[in-house]
Amino acid sequence: EDQVTQSPEALRLQEGESSSLNCSYTVSGLRGLFWYRQDPGKGPEFLFTLYSAGEEKEKERLKATLTKKESFLHITAPKPEDSATYLCAVQESGTASKLTFGTGTRLQVTL
Amino acid sequence: DVKVTQSSRYLVKRTGEKVFLECVQDMDHENMFWYRQDPGLGLRLIYFSYDVKMKEKGDIPEGYSVSREKKERFSLILESASTNQTSMYLCASSLLGRGAEAFFGQGTRLTVV
DSSP states (O other): OOEEEEEOSEEEEETTOOEEEEEEEEOSSEEEEEEEEEOTTSOOEEEEEEOSTTOEEEETTEEEEEOSSEEEEEEOSOOGGGOEEEEEEEEETTSTTOEEEOOOEEEEEEO | OOOEEESOSEEEEOTTOOEEEEEEESSOOSEEEEEEEETTTEEEEEEEESSTTOOEEOSOOTTEEEEEEETTEEEEEESSOOGGGOEEEEEEEEOSSTTOOOEEOOOEEEEEO
8 A cells, every 4th residue: 555654744944944845655666756735725736746766856946856765845945935735645556647645744934 | 727626615514415516627637536635634535537437436435426427527425424524625637647747626625514
């Protein structure tokens, strides 16, 4: 059974204080690893897809990386508007398009 | 702009009622999904569909059924609502194929009293 574990559960940063969120996964064959952002009361918003170990993707202050067992979402010089819950999900080979989600990291960025 | 629209943002239903949650996407996606989201448990897949009239059980299908009569519409049915089905329900759609990202609706907050 797929396992996706995110850490930490919650993270509080000051504006400009860079950090990383972790997503560890266990699947028999990875088809894709996804990062989403979710604001309170809203549906998740797609950020990145990573397919293979060593791959990296960037968008503004966010950078996602992938190894064979985990992914990191690096946040460089965060701003208060980066406050949200960040969700990681995996798509396993042979499971059609089903995504298995972690429970998320709740990020708060203060002035 | 891609769009997944859920029919209601908030619903309050009584125990034992039959509840319909509707979802429509305008992206001609093959896949559609229903998830529920609960604090500490994350998003859990209830059902998904990869084609019209096709459906597959997710991780927590008990107490739910689905209907997909048209490609753009996917309905979640609670046959007899119970208080433990109080939750945030999220619909999503995606293309078939490796790594196709899922686009989510805004969610329906269902309260069963």
